Amino acid sequence: MMQRDDKTFGVSPLQTLGHATARIDAAERVTGRAKYTADIQLPGMLFARVLRSPHPHARIRSIDLSKARALPGVRAILTHDNCTVIWGAGSVAGGQQYSDDIKKITKQQRRAFNNPVRFVGEPVAAVAAINRHVAEEALTLIAVDYEVLPFVLEQEDALKPEAPKIWPEGNIALNNRNEPLPITQRRGSVATGLQQSAQVFEQRFSTSFVHNAQMEPRAAVAHWEGDKLTIYTPTGGIANCRHDMARDLGIAEDKVRVICHYMGGNFGNKNQNQDADLITALLAQEAKAPVKLELSRREDFIGMHGRWPTVHYYKVGVDAQQQLTAIQLRGYSGMGPYRKNSGAMAGVELYKCPNIEAVVTPVHTNKTVSANFRGPEYPQGFFGIQSMMDDVAAKLKVDPVEFAIKNMTRLSRDEVPYTVYSLEECIRRGAAAFDWKARWRSVPGSDPGPIKKGAGFTYMVFRSGLGQSSAVVRVDAQGQYTLFVGVTDVGGGAKTTMGLIAAEALGVPLSQVNVVWGDTDTCPFSVGESGSRTTIMTGQAVVEAVRDLKGQIAAKGLPPAGQVLTASATPRPTIEGRVRGAFGAHFVEVEVDTALGRVQVTKYVAVHDSGRLMNPLTAQGQIQGAAIQGIGMALHEQLLYDARSGKPLTPGYYFDRIPTHRDAPPIEVSFIETDDGLGPYGAKAIGESGIILGPGAVANAVFNAIGTRMKDLPITRDKILGALA
C-alpha cells in the first residue's frame, strides 16, 4: 500500500539506499538472542528496588532504616540522608540540553533523592540486595515520617495566588537565566491585527499528560572496576548519557562507559541519563558489587516522565477575504515539579499572518515530571492550532483544506525559504488519495443515522537541521569494512541505516560492512537518538569518513595482511539563508457511534516528505507506528490524577489504554521524495514527524462527524456522550 514518488522532485535512484532492506539485526530480534539491559547478568550482581513517595508534596521528617538494614541479604540503602548527588538532567534551567554551563546556572536543582518530595512516585530510598524479593521486602521495612504539604495538580491552578508554592521562587518554571518568564514569540502587533479583522474567533483547547510507555520498562546495570564505571542502560544517546553521568558523579568522562546494544523503545523517554542510571551506579559504588535495577511498569509511568499537558487559549482574526490578520496564543504547560524540557507549544509558525503572538508559560505542578515524548512540543501544539483553524474554517463555512492552502506560509516561520518545499504537494496528494471531497461533510454532523462519519486533516513542518556528529570506518586486507558509530537503535533502525549509508558511499553490498554501535568505549561521539537527527547528522559523518577512507585506498591500495586503514570524520555542516524542513499531511476518517460515544478510525492517509528515503520499509513503519501513537493520544491515553489525594489513577497499560492491534487501522503511507543535496544523500527527519498530526486530524474528523467541537484530549466516550447529550 505504500506509495513512493521520486519523480516530481527528480530524485535519482541509488545502488543500496532507497530499497526495502531487512535490518542487520532482525534475526537477533526474532530469535530472542538480542540482549536488552534487563537480560544482562553479571557475577555477584545485586538487585535494586526504589521506594517512592506516596504523597504529591511532603517534607520528610525522618527515615528509619534500622529494620531494613537488619534484613539478611540487604547490601546498600541510599536516601537523601546519605546521598546528595545532583541529577543534573532531571531539572534544567530553561529545559534545554544539560551542559556544564547549565549545571552552574540551574537553581531549581533535582537530586537523586529529594527532600521535600514533590510528586507521587519521586524516589525516597533505594535498596540493593541479593535478590529482588529481598530488595522488595526491605522497602516494606523502611519507615518514613512525612509532613504532608499542600499540593497543586493543574497548571492554571498553580498560577493562582493562593496556590501552594512548589519552589520558593513560585510556580513558573525558570528559564536559562533563572527568570520566571514565559516562552514568547512575537511578530507585528496582535492588537492591531485584531482591530483590523472582519471577524475574531476564540477558543480554549487542552491536552493531557500521556506517557511514552515504551515496552521496555526502565532498567540499568552498573558495575565499577576500580574507579571506572560501566553502565548498561537503554539510552537514546550513549554519548549524552556518558557526559551526564560523569558530570553528576564528578568523575572524568573516560571513567564512564555506557553500553546499549538493544533497547525496547524510546520515544524521548530515555535521552540523557536518567535517575535510574544514577541510582544504580551509586548503589553499586556503595555495595561494591554490580547492581541491576528494573523499574516496574507502574514506576515507569509515575517515576519517569511523559508528554507535558497543555492548555491553549487562541484568538484568531480574519479579514473579509478570509485571510489571517492575527493569531494570539496564551498557553500553559504542566511541567511537574522539575523542568526537564521546555514546555513549548509549536504550531503558530505554520501560517502566513502579519501579527502573531504566542506566550507559553511552563508551570510547576505536583504531577509526574513532563519532558520529551516524540516531537516534544508538536502534537499538543498542532492539535491546538489546527483544531482552532478547523473551527475558524467551519465557522466561515469554507473547506478547511482550501482555508489552509490559502493561509499557510511557504516559508520557514514565514521568513526564510526552505531548501526544497513540498508541503502543498503533500496536502494536494493526500487529499486526492483520501478522496477528501467525498469523505468530508460540508455540513458537520449531517449523517442521519446514529453512526456518523466525518473527515479531518492536518499538516506539518518538522525541523531537519544539520549538525555535528562523528563516525570511524576501517578496512582490512580482505576488503571487509567496519563502521564505528555511537548510535543506539531505539527502534528506528539506526544501525542498519548507518550500514546502508556506508555501503552506498563505499559502493559495496551491505554484507561487506560490519557495524559496531552502542558502546562509548568502542564508538565515537554520536549526537543521540533524539530530535530525529541521527540519520542526518551521524549519517553525514559516515559519508565523510568513507570519502576519506576511499581517498586513502586510492592512494595506497588495501592494507597488507594483518593491518587496517582507518578514517574518521566529524563534520560540522551549516546552512545559511535557508531551512531544511520535513513536511507531512494526514487525512483521517472516523466513524462515531453516537449511541455509545465510540470513535473508530476507518481511513488514515499520511503523506510525507522526509527527503530521500534511506530504507523505505523502515520509513513506512516509522510513520505508521507514530500515526497510531497519535490516535492513542487523540482517543484514549491519559495519566489521570485523583484531585483529592494527588495520586495518579491510571499508571500502567490497562488503564492508560495505549492502542492495541484492534485499535490500529491500516495507515496508508505515501512519500514524496526530495534531495536538497544536504544531509546524507538528501535524508531529512522522519522518526518524530508521524506522531504530530494524528491528534488534530482525528479531533477534526470527530467534529466533522458529530458537528460538536471536542476541545479536550483524549476524546473519550464520556466526553462525546456529554457533548451530544
Added chain:
Amino acid sequence: MTRSEHELSRRAFLEGTTVAVVAATTLNVDLGAQSPPTVAIAVESQVPRTTIRLTVNGVAERVEVEDRWTLVELLRDRLGLTGTKIGCDRGECGACTVLVDDKPAYACSQLAVWMDGREVTTVEGLARNGVLTPLQQAFIDHDAPQCGFCTSGQLMTATAFLKNTPKPTAADVRSALAGNLCRCASYNHYVDAVLAAAGTGPVRGTGGAQ
C-alpha cells in the same frame, strides 16, 4: 506506600486469595501508607521451594523453584532464556507470552510451580537447527519488529494462532494478537507478516494490509 502495598506479592495476586485487596489496589487506594510495616522477615533459606519437572523447548528439565517465582522468573533468571520479556509483570501487555502445552500464556501470570508436568515453548525454541520458522522469516521480511521488545510475545501468540487458523484474514489476526501490545505500534507490519506467513497476505513489505 511501598511497592508491596501497591503491587501485591505476585503469589497473592495470582492465587487471587486477597480479592478485596486486589480491587483496592487496581484503584490505587492507599492501603495504610502510614502504618508500620508488619511483613515478616524472610530468611532466604526458609523460602518454600518445590522441585518440578517440565519440558522447555523440547528439553526435559528437573528444577527446584521457589514457590513465589513466576514462570517468567524461572525462564529468564534460572534457565537463562531471556528472549521472553517483561513489559508489565501483571498480565497487561503480552511481552512475556510463551506457549504452555501449545497454548499462549502470559509467563508473568503463571507460577513456576504450576508448570510441573507441562511443556513450555519460548521464542528460543522456535527455530530448529538455526532454520527460522516461516513466521520468523516473515517478521524479518516485513520489518515487523521496531524496537523488538514485544516481538517474542507477538511471535508466540501468532505461532499458536496460525496452527489453529491456517488461512486467517487481517481482522482475524488483529483479534488473535489483541493481547500483545506494541508501543512502537508496528501493528500494520505485524499483521502483514502473519498474513504473509499464512500465504494470505502481501509477499513483502508493502505495509498496511486491509
